[in-house]
């Protein structure tokens with residue numbers, strides 16, 4: 309059956325302005341770091357991508373190295389664009405990044421102009437696109453002048469291969485410096501992409517204000533702490549979960565007694581306000597006006613539906629609830 313997007317797709321998703329730009333992002337976006345590579349079923353990836361779009365998720369976040377194997381998440385998106393989403397390209401915000409190791413030798417990693425522009429060409433080929441909406445430098449490269457890495461992003465825009473530029477994993481000072489360099493080049497910084505969730509508060513240490521001061525927005529990654537801030541591990545480690553499937557980024561060692569104790573207490577607070585823990589974790593990140601969007605991951609459609617309900621039936625956290633959460637996290 310040819311895919312036809314649901315007419316109701318814009319009925320309940322809030323769209324939040326990204327910094328001072330003209331671009332609005334859905335409060336919940338879908339990241340393709342895990343569960344969209346060629347080792348996963350194309351049918352499951354397709355179901356999640358189309359299901360997400362039907363719920364108003366207009367933004368898909370990628371990087372050159374997402375898979376596994378690296379590159380294959382972009383290929384998956386390319387397949388689904390070709391089979392289903394191509395007619396909706398102008399309704400979609402597709403981002404990709406370069407900055408981590410992608411191919412052998414000195415030109416396949418970090419932040420040289422050589423690497424970033426070659427990588428973007430490869431990403432566009434894998435996705436079958438003429439341009440991405442946002443091209444990110446994935447991490448700061450201490451050995452390459454920031455002017456060179458950022459100049460490559462600007463060139464990508466000038467060449468028509470990207471519409472906006474972003475940085476990821478840049479700290480507060482680097483964010484201010486990057487925005488100043490880009491401003492001199494005549495290019496506003498659209499967005500910074502840091503990790504932020506109830507278990508990782510590093511964005512509170514000056515990053516949120518730095519991003520706001522330079523007029524950029526924030527796209528938060530791992531808002532659910534890779535699944536720790538959900539009901540996923542409340543009754544053990546499921547074999548098909550991220551921590552149960554041998555992924556190096558989240559292992560059973562991360563589920564310490566302290567983490568599990570906090571998770572259970574947060575779960576109780578969420579229940580008390582009629583939400584799941586995942587929904588409360590997203591509400592908590594989205595309480596910050598500096599956050600334009602949360603980039604969630606998912607392994608099945610039900611998770612995306614549950615997560616989107618947290619913004620469709622928005623329930624701002626009360627002062628009492630925020631205090632109770634702080635008491636658990638301290």
Ligand code: NDP
Nearest residue numbers: 339340341529530531532533534535538549550604605607
């Ligand atoms: P999350 O913190 O949202 O974790 C996603 C995982 O949580 C899912 O794979 C799933 O785990 C579990 N989950 C999600 N929703 C639910 C739910 N409702 N109930 C139970 N479990 C749930 O984000 P990710 O760590 O996956 O990162 C999201 C995106 O952020 C990435 O895809 C990527 O786009 C971006 N990112 C960027 C980085 C950067 O350096 N710029 C680094 C990391 C991520 P399970 O698979 O076990 O079912």
